[in-house]
Amino acid sequence: MTRSTSKTATGNSTPPGQSSSRRVYLVDGARTPFLKAKGRPGPFSPVDLAVQCGRPLLLRQPIPADAYDQVILGCVNVVPSEMNPARIAALRLGMGEAMPAFTVQINCGSGMQSIDTAYKYIRDGDSDLILAGGTDALSHAPMVLQTEAVEWLAGLNAASSPQEYARQIGQFSPKDFKPEISLAKGLTDPIVGLSMGQTAEVLAQQFNITRQEADEYAVSSHQRLARAQEEGWLDDEVVPAVSPEGELFRQDDGVRADTSAEALAKLKAAFEPPFGQVTPGNSSQVTDGASWMILASEEAVKKYGLKPRAVLVDSEWAALDPKIMGLGPVLSSTALLKRHNAGLNDIDLWEINEAFAAQVLACTRAWDDPEFCKVALGLDKPMGKLDPERLNIDGGAVAMGHPVGTSGNRIVLHLMNALHRKGLKRGIATECIGGGQSGAMLIEAV
Numbered sequence: 001m002t003r004s005t006s007k008t009a010t011g012n013s014t015p016p017g018q019s020s021s022r023r024v025y026l027v028d029g030a031r032t033p034f035l036k037a038k039g040r041p042g043p044f045s046p047v048d049l050a051v052q053c054g055r056p057l058l059l060r061q062p063i064p065a066d067a068y069d070q071v072i073l074g075c076v077n078v079v080p081s082e083m084n085p086a087r088i089a090a091l092r093l094g095m096g097e098a099m100p101a102f103t104v105q106i107n108c109g110s111g112m113q114s115i116d117t118a119y120k121y122i123r124d125g126d127s128d129l130i131l132a133g134g135t136d137a138l139s140h141a142p143m144v145l146q147t148e149a150v151e152w153l154a155g156l157n158a159a160s161s162p163q164e165y166a167r168q169i170g171q172f173s174p175k176d177f178k179p180e181i182s183l184a185k186g187l188t189d190p191i192v193g194l195s196m197g198q199t200a201e202v203l204a205q206q207f208n209i210t211r212q213e214a215d216e217y218a219v220s221s222h223q224r225l226a227r228a229q230e231e232g233w234l235d236d237e238v239v240p241a242v243s244p245e246g247e248l249f250r251q252d253d254g255v256r257a258d259t260s261a262e263a264l265a266k267l268k269a270a271f272e273p274p275f276g277q278v279t280p281g282n283s284s285q286v287t288d289g290a291s292w293m294i295l296a297s298e299e300a301v302k303k304y305g306l307k308p309r310a311v312l313v314d315s316e317w318a319a320l321d322p323k324i325m326g327l328g329p330v331l332s333s334t335a336l337l338k339r340h341n342a343g344l345n346d347i348d349l350w351e352i353n354e355a356f357a358a359q360v361l362a363c364t365r366a367w368d369d370p371e372f373c374k375v376a377l378g379l380d381k382p383m384g385k386l387d388p389e390r391l392n393i394d395g396g397a398v399a400m401g402h403p404v405g406t407s408g409n410r411i412v413l414h415l416m417n418a419l420h421r422k423g424l425k426r427g428i429a430t431e432c433i434g435g436g437q438s439g440a441m442l443i444e445a446v
């Protein structure tokens with residue numbers, strides 16, 4: 001049913017944590033505010049977003065923009081005018097024509113995959129400085145014509161006589177021209193035929209997560225994010241974005257400080273009406289946003305006098321049945337914990353990306369379930385209860401949204417900053433990935 005592996009999606013299979021490998025530092029990072037998709041293209045394309053937060057980040061570090069070895073950017077919903085967004089962003093960031101840049105796509109893991117690929121290049125001595133990010137503008141996800149419409153247009157184009165033209169016109173069927181929204185398709189698993197929300201319903205049933213528990217978790221996500229905004233804990237992390245029309249965006253706009261379990265209880269099931277329990281209120285929001293991290297070797301840190309905030313100690317990827325993709329963090333993180341001889345609460349802070357409230361709760365319940373731990377994780381006894389005060393302490397995607405190619409990057413960035421703010425040492429950032437995969441990263445503040 002499940003498999004975890006130290007191979008990356010790019011095929012690097014060097015055993016992790018070896019003494020011969022080089023230390024990899026997380027130097028700094030920044031993200032845009034996450035902006036709710038409002039049914040039409042928002043003010044920024046994926047590359048615009050990456051440039052908006054990349055520019056101030058590059059400027060605040062004493063590294064010449066062309067001194068990076070490469071740029072790696074995760075993006076799920078690449079728009080047709082921005083093929084290889086990594087390279088376009090690098091050029092628009094003034095990193096020089098000689099800057100190699102490539103885009104990675106592993107669905108919701110894309111922004112974490114960029115960090116992992118950078119980590120392994122640096123660890124193995126192939127690079128010293130890499131800018132690794134994630135970007136997605138879900139509001140710009142292309143609308144596509146159905147095959148029938150494309151066939152009809154091709155026929156019209158190929159008509160070589162007025163008769164053929166008229167025959168083709170006669171075959172026009174308006175229903176073929178209803179556009180398909182690629183985002184809705186992208187958020188449905190093609191193997192098991194379930195939307196991402198339906199996979200969360202599967203987990204809610206399997207682990208007996210009640211609607212009330214999911215809603216209470218969602219309220220806490222909003223309250224935690226609202227507090228972090230109010231206290232200025234995100235000021236360093238979130239850099240303002242300015243639209244071409246001069247509109248200024250300062251912070252995540254999906255947060256509702258005043259939301260309550262009573263208000264959420266009134267919302268209808270979004271994916272399994274009428275009895276499902278996953279609603280707009282306890283799901284991650286559909287948003288636009290970008291995030292970057294700077295990774296460096298010891299040599300680069302010395303050369304540029306950098307002040308890194310964390311070391312990326314180890315990473316892990318896992319794969320499982322797409323129907324229960326939301327449990328992925330349990331697999332990838334447990335493999336990390338085993339390798340580092342640690343229990344759940346030996347880790348000071350956890351970021352588990354909030355694809356859905358029920359999905360995060362199912363992960364915590366799976367760790368406490370003797371049968372699941374025995375069968376899926378091969379453990380003699382359960383991992384136990386993860387202290388909720390260590391988990392997503394400043395809220396997550398339920399409150400701020402989930403630009404899918406970005407979130408894996410954001411949770412590593414935020415974990416690094418939260419460890420620093422609280423004077424803590426070790427953290428794990430982990431996320432589920434549509435299609436049935438998962439990534440996890442263990443970092444230590446320095």
Ligand SMILES: CC(=O)SCCNC(=O)CCNC(=O)[C@H](O)C(C)(C)COP(=O)(O)OP(=O)(O)OC[C@H]1O[C@@H](n2cnc3c(N)ncnc32)[C@H](O)[C@@H]1OP(=O)(O)O
Nearest residue numbers: 108196259263270279280281283284285286355432433434
């Ligand atoms: C591997 C992975 O990571 S998988 C995850 C990938 N991502 C996803 O699958 C995205 C999941 N989310 C979604 O698809 C969407 O957010 C949906 C379908 C659940 C909801 O979409 P929308 O209907 O556009 O949500 P919207 O924000 O408009 O909310 C709908 C209603 O709920 C209300 N609502 C939402 N949140 C709250 C809240 N916290 N408190 C009170 N009301 C709320 C809204 O006000 C709105 O009400 P209205 O229609 O009266 O204005």
